Amino acid sequence: MKAKIRRGQIFSADALIALALVVMITSIVVNTSGDVQGEISNLLGWYERANVAQNMLGVLVNSPGEPANWSENVSNSTVYAIGLRSTYGSFVSYEKILAFIRLVKSNDSTVKDFLSNLSLDHPFLLELYLGRWSFTVNFSWISNGSTPGTYLLNVSYLSARYTYPSNITPKSVWRSVAYVNGTLTADGNLTAIEREIDRARWVEYAGRMVSVNVKEYPLNLSITGNSSMSRMILGGVLGYSLPSYATFTVEVPNETGYAVFTAVDGNVSKVLTVWKNYGKDVRATVWEEENGRAVPIVTYLGNQTAVKVPWRALFGSGVGSPVSMWIYANGFSGTVSVIDNGNIGTLLLPLYDPMMIRLWVWEP
Numbered sequence: 001m002k003a004k005i006r007r008g009q010i011f012s013a014d015a016l017i018a019l020a021l022v023v024m025i026t027s028i029v030v031n032t033s034g035d036v037q038g039e040i041s042n043l044l045g046w047y048e049r050a051n052v053a054q055n056m057l058g059v060l061v062n063s064p065g066e067p068a069n070w071s072e073n074v075s076n077s078t079v080y081a082i083g084l085r086s087t088y089g090s091f092v093s094y095e096k097i098l099a100f101i102r103l104v105k106s107n108d109s110t111v112k113d114f115l116s117n118l119s120l121d122h123p124f125l126l127e128l129y130l131g132r133w134s135f136t137v138n139f140s141w142i143s144n145g146s147t148p149g150t151y152l153l154n155v156s157y158l159s160a161r162y163t164y165p166s167n168i169t170p171k172s173v174w175r176s177v178a179y180v181n182g183t184l185t186a187d188g189n190l191t192a193i194e195r196e197i198d199r200a201r202w203v204e205y206a207g208r209m210v211s212v213n214v215k216e217y218p219l220n221l222s223i224t225g226n227s228s229m230s231r232m233i234l235g236g237v238l239g240y241s242l243p244s245y246a247t248f249t250v251e252v253p254n255e256t257g258y259a260v261f262t263a264v265d266g267n268v269s270k271v272l273t274v275w276k277n278y279g280k281d282v283r284a285t286v287w288e289e290e291n292g293r294a295v296p297i298v299t300y301l302g303n304q305t306a307v308k309v310p311w312r313a314l315f316g317s318g319v320g321s322p323v324s325m326w327i328y329a330n331g332f333s334g335t336v337s338v339i340d341n342g343n344i345g346t347l348l349l350p351l352y353d354p355m356m357i358r359l360w361v362w363e364p
Contacts, residue, residue: 213350246342253334266317
């Protein structure tokens with residue numbers, strides 16, 4: 001006798017098989033979906049990391065800021081966005097860099113909020129490298145045998161060498177800005193920050209070579225001790241001929257001491273030495289490099305507190321020549337002042353120099 005097959009039994013078996021297939025397919029889809037979501041999340045995280053440094057550097061370098069002339073009035077109420085591009089050309093503004101650093105050092109809240117938003121609140125380190133002049137001056141402060149108790153300042157050797165930004169070591173960074181642990185700093189200790197970068201979960205880097213319009217000109221400058229050594233105090237290009245009446249004065253304390261300045265006059269390296277013996281008049285001598293030797297060109301005699309020097313004595317190469325002046329050494333305990341009498345700043349044009357910008361953004 002044949003057994004009867006009930007339709008309910010067949011339906012139940014088919015249903016079980018279908019249910020098992022549905023569960024299996026659903027499980028595969030769920031697992032695959034989780035893997036895809038994970039891959040998408042990783043991709044989005046990578047995209048964010050890969051672009052934050054480039055985007056941040058692009059905004060700083062390609063934008064003049066808001067307003068475009070923000071460096072002319074840096075109060076909190078007028079600066080909405082920091083940009084370093086010049087208002088008048090496609091180069092980076094030297095003045096805006098200096099204004100930017102001053103704002104960071106003054107703990108300006110607008111700048112901090114702007115930069116933290118730009119970096120998506122990630123820590124970052126921004127380094128700026130300008131071309132660097134290195135001077136070697138061998139000078140001696142020796143006793144004057146013919147006049148006991150007095151000294152003479154003599155220079156025997158002078159050399160100058162220019163290094164392009166791309167060849168400068170990290171220890172010679174010109175300016176830096178860092179945002180670490182919610183604190184924004186400028187020109188700080190980079191060693192501790194570099195340790196933070198070494199410990200980071202990920203680090204993204206962006207770098208760019210740009211052109212910057214360098215023009216340094218303080219009308220009056222005070223020098224105390226050796227804290228300002230190797231600092232450029234004047235720089236640019238002579239746009240006009242120097243008149244004979246254009247001079248500067250070096251004021252010194254009434255004590256025995258000396259100050260040494262270096263200068264670049266077109267392709268010629270020079271040294272200005274200023275020295276004084278107590279109770280005597282101040283003297284200044286301009287020296288010029290000749291085959292590695294320092295040759296005295298001219299000496300000026302002042303009074304007991306100051307000496308006046310023509311700008312032409314330092315910068316005589318003519319119109320279109322790049323010129324710069326640097327502090328090299330200071331042997332006075334009191335304050336030394338450099339005062340421009342002929343407003344040489346109006347005769348200077350910017351010098352367009354290369355500058356390397358490096359930026360690191362990371363996740364602690």
